Amino acid sequence: MILSKSFYLRTDVLQIAQDLLGKVLVTNLDGTVTAAKIVETEAYRAPDDKACHAYNNRRTARTETMFREGGRSYVYLCYGIHHLFNVVTAPAEMAHAVLIRGVEPLEGIETMLERRKFSKLKPQLSAGPGTLSKALGITSALNDVDLTSVKSPIWIEDRGFSISRKGIKKGKRIGVDYAEECVEWQWRFWIDGSEWVSLRSGIKK
């Protein structure tokens, strides 16, 4: 069943980042459905987190989405090439978000292969925040949409996959070297042993 508003409105984004592991991210683009299990996440939390776009509660046209009520998408273009998908959490005015960094394909695998121009299923298909967006058809056109409605082009479901506390690993976030002391925070979470965790993560622990 689809995750309700109450799931997202909690104020502990580190908990939500862990609770999202095992949940299923679904896109429905003009009737083409793809779905994948979330296996890796990272938390970002204004105002204290220097790695967060909304650090110090900085409001710009881009970060405005993060200040909205939890349960919406935050998609932005990274390095001019990759569209990164985040889940906005917490009540309005608290700029918290969870970046989805790796997913395991479940449905619409043929479609994902086509989008990625892959001929065979392998982890590079959707291990990594940029590649999973490409596989699932996520672009900045899906920024700031409601994730709690099946009428949306994108939402998140609970399909009963259970992840034990012991099955969750944590480590430093990736690609945030500029964030000074926040670099050390272990705000990245993944399902232990998953093949679909981003490749850079595997290297850096």
Add this chain to the structure above:
DNA sequence: CACGGGATCGTCT
């Protein structure tokens, strides 16, 4: 397998 660099453009200064 490790490393280095190029791609590419919206966003903010």
Add this chain to the structure above:
DNA sequence: GACGATCCCGTGT
């Protein structure tokens, strides 16, 4: 005008 919450490919070992 500089810089990314990245990825992929080429090179060398």
